[in-house]
Amino acid sequence: MSKINKVWISIVFLGYSLCFACGCRHSECREFLELPTDQRHMEFGRYTPEKQLDVYLCAMKAQPPYSSLANQIADRGESSVPLILKRMQEVKSEKEQYDLIYLLEVISERGTLRGRKDVVAEISQVVDRMQFDVLRQRGLESLKKIEINSGIKPFTYVR
Numbered sequence: 001m002s003k004i005n006k007v008w009i010s011i012v013f014l015g016y017s018l019c020f021a022c023g024c025r026h027s028e029c030r031e032f033l034e035l036p037t038d039q040r041h042m043e044f045g046r047y048t049p050e051k052q053l054d055v056y057l058c059a060m061k062a063q064p065p066y067s068s069l070a071n072q073i074a075d076r077g078e079s080s081v082p083l084i085l086k087r088m089q090e091v092k093s094e095k096e097q098y099d100l101i102y103l104l105e106v107i108s109e110r111g112t113l114r115g116r117k118d119v120v121a122e123i124s125q126v127v128d129r130m131q132f133d134v135l136r137q138r139g140l141e142s143l144k145k146i147e148i149n150s151g152i153k154p155f156t157y158v159r
Contacts, residue, residue, distance in 0.1 A: 029058040033066070044072050049083050053100075057091075060099040070106040078112050085122055097126050098135045098142075105142040108149035120152050 032055055035043060044052060052073055059066035073080055081104070088100040101123055104113070113119050123146060127139035147154050 029055060033059060033062055041072070044069060049073075049076060049080055053083065053087055056103065057096050057099055061095075067102070070103045073103060074107045074110055074112070077107075077110075081107065081113070081116075081119065085119065088122070088126055094130050094132050094135045097130070098139050101126065101139050101142045101146075105145050105149075108146045111149070113146060113150040115152070116150055117152055120147055120150060 032040060032043065044055065047055065052069075056066075056069045056073060059069055073084075084100055084103055084107075088097055088104075091097055091100070104119065104123060107113060120143070123139075123143050127136060127143055130136035130139055144154065
């Protein structure tokens with residue numbers, strides 16, 4: 001096989017890998033990630049909350065992950081919370097569940113989840129079901145931060 005063919009195959013494979021790694025069914029995510037930073041910020045702000053979550057989850061699979069998008073979603077305030085909780089229950093991937101928990105952690109840092117025992121309970125249930133130890137540990141750490149930021153005392157067993 002010629003060197004040009006190998007390069008061409010590598011480019012095509014890389015393009016498909018990026019799209020599939022992001023979980024996207026089309027090139028929107030890839031195109032978004034290729035935008036310059038300032039343009040990416042403006043474009044993301046124009047998306048619907050649902051599309052923001054789709055792109056956020058995709059971008060968190062990139063290397064390095066685009067965790068700064070969590071701040072833009074957090075800017076929407078409490079209106080984002082029901083959609084995030086719903087998505088957290090729907091996704092099967094523990095990595096995506098953790099990425100959504102991280103997003104709720106960022107939101108909690110702004111005081112948006114004050115007193116939201118329902119949110120803490122849902123996150124706790126998701127973390128309890130996690131099988132992958134590293135993600136479970138990270139989920140527990142985020143849950144502790146969310147509890148602190150929300151002013152909710154963690155549940156402890158009394159023997």
